[in-house]
Amino acid sequence: MTLSHTIASAPGKVLLTGGYLVLEQQFQGLVVGTSARFYTIITPSDEPGIQVRSPQFDGGNWHYTLTVQPDFQLTPSSSGTSRNPFVEASLRFTLALVREKVGRSAFGVLSTDCIITILGDNDFYSQQAQLEKLGLDSSYGSLAGLPPFADTMTSLKDVHKTGLGSSAALTTSLVAALCAHFKAVDLDNQKDRTLVHNLAQFVHCFAQGKVGSGFDVSAAVWGSHRYRRFNPQVLASIMDQQVDGTLLLKHLSADSFGWDNEVAPFKLPPGFDLILADIDAGSHTPTLVGKVLAWRKANPTTANALWVELGSYNSKVEQVLRDLTTAEQKEPVLYKAVIEKCSRHKASEWASLPETNEVISKMVQLVHNFGHVRRLLREMSQLSEVPIEPIEQTQLLEACLEVEGTVIAGVPGAGGYDAIFCIVLSDKAKQQVRQVWQGWSALSVGPLLSKADSKGVTLVELADVPGLANSL
Ligand SMILES: Nc1ncnc2c1ncn2[C@@H]1O[C@H](COP(=O)(O)OP(=O)(O)OP(=O)(O)O)[C@@H](O)[C@H]1O
Ligand SMILES: C[C@@](O)(CCOP(=O)(O)O)CC(=O)O
Missing domain, CATH: 3.30.70.890 (GHMP kinase, C-terminal domain)
Structure with missing residues (x-):
């Protein structure tokens, strides 16, 4: 069966109130989504394996091989510091869960050979190098004139990030794109969205090596809201490289016991x-x-x-x-x-x-x-x-x-x-x-160019986002 391409997009965040306090369940935070978003584009390919590209970065290329028999295994071809923990964990755990959700035999007939392109709005990274190259100052007007998804002229390791939550928006858009591409979720369905949230939290925590507060992933999924964290124990018990799809689906489903996070929708008042x-x-x-x-x-x-x-x-x-x-x-x-x-x-x-x-x-x-x-x-x-x-x-x-x-x-x-x-x-x-x-x-x-935007993770069409098609 061949699938056409899929694009998922997730926003960055600004924590207006609740810094430090949101680490504890007793307290809440007010988090606003931004118009700056991440986009993950999955395009089926005739080349074997999964190729991931981040064209805004030097060295932004990773290749993975997926085997399902006899064991489910994702093998990266890069090693050491050139690996990307967020991309790798997103692929490993999402594909394992998707296989379980759609059924092993149904998953078996799908081709997972694809090219995945990851793009983050310019606001996620310092644009200083581009501005200097063009002889521009770092005013709002100069930034607004830059092409979308501009080359940062550096590596992911050295780029200056702006604090909008690139790893959370990246993880959420990649997890959602994979789930949607393989028809494991419908993002308009609340329970499926909750599964995407729980999975993105797991992946993000695994990749960063600790269970954090999670407000950034929560904003990437739900957009602006009042946030109360989940009990960290809900993830601590499955933070294991070897965790399989069955266990992931059991622990991360919307109905799964222990997820006690709260999301109360919020928008800035009109005119703000x-x-x-x-x-x-x-x-x-x-x-x-x-x-x-x-x-x-x-x-x-x-x-x-x-x-x-x-x-x-x-x-x-x-x-x-x-x-x-x-x-x-x-x-x-x-x-x-x-x-x-x-x-x-x-x-x-x-x-x-x-x-x-x-x-x-x-x-x-x-x-x-x-x-x-x-x-x-x-x-x-x-x-x-x-x-x-x-x-x-x-x-x-x-x-x-x-x-x-x-x-x-x-x-x-x-x-x-x-x-x-x-x-x-x-x-x-x-x-x-x-x-x-x-x-x-x-x-x-x-x-930065970003405005508040309360919208969470969504699927989008190539033509709807300026600059997306040119970056493929
Ligand atoms: N465009 C991208 N393509 C691939 N991976 C990315 C991209 N942007 C960010 N990442 C991943 O996210 C990591 C950065 O995550 P880290 O947790 O250090 O920052 P962050 O807290 O999300 O930063 P900020 O809030 O400032 O955006 C990178 O090392 C890389 O693994
Ligand atoms: C201090 C803290 O509550 C907020 C950190 O937020 P930011 O990454 O500075 O946006 C820590 C956390 O919740 O991850």
Whole structure:
């Protein structure tokens, strides 16, 4: 039987609230999907084996041989550092599970010879080399002029990533594309989507060598949502290279016992635009996380109180954002007028505007609650001596908040010197914030093109995505 090509796409993420806390089931995080996405294209081939290409990278080529008799085995032809753990784990475990799901005899008649092309939106990686080659600065306009899926002119090992979650979006798009290509799932079916989620979490954890919080894979599958993690035990028991398809299907199916993660859909309120910047200084997230957790362990009483207070302000931020969405549905005219009005003033001035109404008071509460979130993150920084919102970032965020129409400015995820996000109310504010970034000399601040996009993993057609066909 021959199959035509299949393309699956999954988004990147920004963790607005819940950094560090989402590692624990007791707490939740607010994660927003990005318009930057990964695409996996599977094309049947006459050449034997599975060839995987990442044309944006030097050395982005891997070849695998799959045998099913006498044992199911995936053998990579590359070795050592040139192997790609995320691609390899996606292929090994997804194909094993697919074979079990579609039935061994049905799988036996399918050809698995194919070419798999992996493409990530430019926003996932620093575009500095392309911009320099073209003699362009790193402004928003220059970035927007680059071709889609531009060559990074470096290897995956050396590329500067921007923190949108490339490995999670890659894993999710590859797992979903394989499942869909071999007709093991229908992504419109909730249980099948849950299977894709559980499998992508397993693959991602296996490839990174530990069970993490999983919010990045969750965002790649479900898009924007309020996230509560799964019990890590659900994966710990099957984290084994030798795990077979039967066991995988049993543990990863939607009905399987133990999956207690929560996904509550979420969208930014109308008129709220998310903009992002990559900070060139960068931080090593695992080091930050390791130090914060070590401090938490050594100081349980202080840390617990801080975690609980921060968790409560994180929830308040989410609730006000939800209330604003409801207010827009109930009173669209008033809501629009308030957004208009607030876009012409600094957030610090909103509390003293002469008008009083429910929407303005929600806007003021949002600013107030997010101020507390940042205060508590700075307290965490000071107590643990980890630069989560370091002073250089505080100064930049405060400058962004001086722009009329900026609602929120913060460090996403684990914080550090990696990135910042702002939520603004107008195009003018967007431009002005980007001007602040461009003129900022204390840190090198590079804008990203991404917007918020709440859509999770999907199948797409070649013609629907500019640049996709040219990259094949
Ligand atoms: N385009 C790609 N093609 C193939 N593999 C990729 C691609 N992009 C990322 N990867 C895989 O993901 C790995 C990077 O994962 P890692 O966990 O280090 O970063 P990350 O936390 O996902 O980064 P970020 O959030 O900054 O994007 C790469 O080493 C590679 O194995
Ligand atoms: C600190 C942490 O909660 C968030 C890290 O997020 P990011 O990779 O910085 O987006 C760790 C995690 O959940 O993986």
